[in-house]
Amino acid sequence: MYDYVIVGGGIIGLSTAWQLQQRNPDSSILVLEKESAVARHQTGRNSGVIHAGIYYAPGSLKARFCKEGAAATLEFCRDNGISYEQCGKLIVATNEIEHERMLELYERALENELDVELLTAAELRNREPNIVGTAAIFLKSTGITDYPAICKTMARKLSEMGGETRLDCEVTDIVETPDKITVELADGSQIESKFLVACGGLMADRLALMQGIDISFQVIPYRGEYYRLPAEMNNIVSHLIYPVPDPELPFLGIHLTRMIDGSVTVGPNALQGWKREGYGRVNISLSDISSMVRFSGFWHALRGNYKSGFQELWNSCWKPGYLKQVQKYCPSISHADLSPHETGLRATAVLKDGTLVQDFLFEQTARSLHVCSAPSPAATSAIPISRHICDRILGAQ
Numbered sequence: 001m002y003d004y005v006i007v008g009g010g011i012i013g014l015s016t017a018w019q020l021q022q023r024n025p026d027s028s029i030l031v032l033e034k035e036s037a038v039a040r041h042q043t044g045r046n047s048g049v050i051h052a053g054i055y056y057a058p059g060s061l062k063a064r065f066c067k068e069g070a071a072a073t074l075e076f077c078r079d080n081g082i083s084y085e086q087c088g089k090l091i092v093a094t095n096e097i098e099h100e101r102m103l104e105l106y107e108r109a110l111e112n113e114l115d116v117e118l119l120t121a122a123e124l125r126n127r128e129p130n131i132v133g134t135a136a137i138f139l140k141s142t143g144i145t146d147y148p149a150i151c152k153t154m155a156r157k158l159s160e161m162g163g164e165t166r167l168d169c170e171v172t173d174i175v176e177t178p179d180k181i182t183v184e185l186a187d188g189s190q191i192e193s194k195f196l197v198a199c200g201g202l203m204a205d206r207l208a209l210m211q212g213i214d215i216s217f218q219v220i221p222y223r224g225e226y227y228r229l230p231a232e233m234n235n236i237v238s239h240l241i242y243p244v245p246d247p248e249l250p251f252l253g254i255h256l257t258r259m260i261d262g263s264v265t266v267g268p269n270a271l272q273g274w275k276r277e278g279y280g281r282v283n284i285s286l287s288d289i290s291s292m293v294r295f296s297g298f299w300h301a302l303r304g305n306y307k308s309g310f311q312e313l314w315n316s317c318w319k320p321g322y323l324k325q326v327q328k329y330c331p332s333i334s335h336a337d338l339s340p341h342e343t344g345l346r347a348t349a350v351l352k353d354g355t356l357v358q359d360f361l362f363e364q365t366a367r368s369l370h371v372c373s374a375p376s377p378a379a380t381s382a383i384p385i386s387r388h389i390c391d392r393i394l395g396a397q
């Protein structure tokens with residue numbers, strides 16, 4: 001009988017296991033991951049950005065976790081020899097509407113007590129000769145890192161303290177009784193524990209349903225397709241370049257990201273996904289589609305975002321449309337410069353009324369805690385989110 005079983009070897013599961021083991025050195029902790037390596041899904045298929053926390057409402061948990069998470073991530077990287085770079089980020093306005101929105105964002109950054117500067121068009125050009133805009137916000141502390149390396153290090157540190165991570169172990173059933181919680185694995189074996197923490201990302205709702213928890217959301221996958229620039233363009237920018245986000249849309253817009261391996265990616269877009277954990281160009285799962293179309297929230301979300309959804313689909317199929325979005329602020333990038341790069345899939349919890357959950361969402365029972373929604377910037381915020389999870393678990397026991 002384990003003290004804790006954690007389902008999911010992404011950054012939330014591993015950070016939670018590592019912190020629980022630190023706080024309870026004598027407890028037995030087991031992480032179960034269905035893939036043959038950790039960080040195979042959202043954590044290993046993202047932009048690799050350590051966000052500063054400019055976008056979130058001042059005083060919100062998301063703003064606080066992001067700011068604390070950025071500092072904690074940098075410290076973890078420094079302490080463990082993991083690559084990172086604080087290259088800074090520019091949010092570039094290219095027209096009057098974006099300029100207005102940028103100024104509002106700047107006010108928010110000040111309220112969130114971030115180290116920011118407003119740049120004029122000339123100052124922007126000085127910093128980034130290949131970028132054009134009417135003005136920009138310069139966020140000095142934003143950085144980049146290698147999240148899979150962070151996960152591997154957390155798994156190693158967990159094992160050094162006596163914890164265990166088992167790969168190729170898919171959880172297929174969870175049964176809670178008053179005195180224990182039993183998980184069944186795909187090979188038919190069973191594991192018992194006193195408490196379970198589920199951090200299943202794109203499968204979060206299915207893990208909760210397996211346990212018979214009455215949830216009011218479904219995870220809908222949104223694809224994030226990227227392109228990569230050729231190696232000779234790795235120095236096209238020295239900061240991360242973001243557009244000013246449209247407040248009506250839940251995602252940040254196509255950005256130019258310097259990756260920790262020195263390459264530069266363009267993306268991601270935000271497209272309806274038709275298969276959870278399906279990353280190829282054409283990916284369809286009849287069972288995933290069937291559960292989506294039977295869920296009212298899917299149709300409400302589709303109706304609410306059909307214009308932007310159609311635009312995203314068009315731009316995904318028609319490269320010049322995708323290109324136009326980045327040429328707005330970086331005109332020297334051409335069609336021939338874009339080669340395909342790994343796609344990511346965002347686990348977006350959608351409520352029955354079609355609301356896309358932008359915050360963390362937890363479900364708790366006497367012997368379990370399910371992380372139902374851990375949206376971006378949850379890679380940045382993973383350490384404080386997991387601290388919060390540990391507080392909740394230890395407080396409840």
Ligand SMILES: Cc1cc2nc3c(=O)[nH]c(=O)nc-3n(C[C@H](O)[C@H](O)[C@H](O)COP(=O)(O)OP(=O)(O)OC[C@H]3O[C@@H](n4cnc5c(N)ncnc54)[C@H](O)[C@@H]3O)c2cc1C
Nearest residue numbers: 008010011012034042043046049171201224344377378380
């Ligand atoms: C395109 C994209 C770009 C992003 N960019 C950034 C960024 O730049 N910065 C940032 O901070 N955040 C970013 N994010 C968000 C961030 O990556 C995620 O919020 C974070 O990685 C979530 O981590 P997780 O551990 O909850 O999920 P995941 O990393 O998806 O891990 C869940 C794990 O659970 C496992 N699992 C599921 N079901 C089972 C089962 N039945 N049995 C065993 N194991 C199971 C899965 O195999 C998986 O390994 C981005 C996300 C995407 C998709």
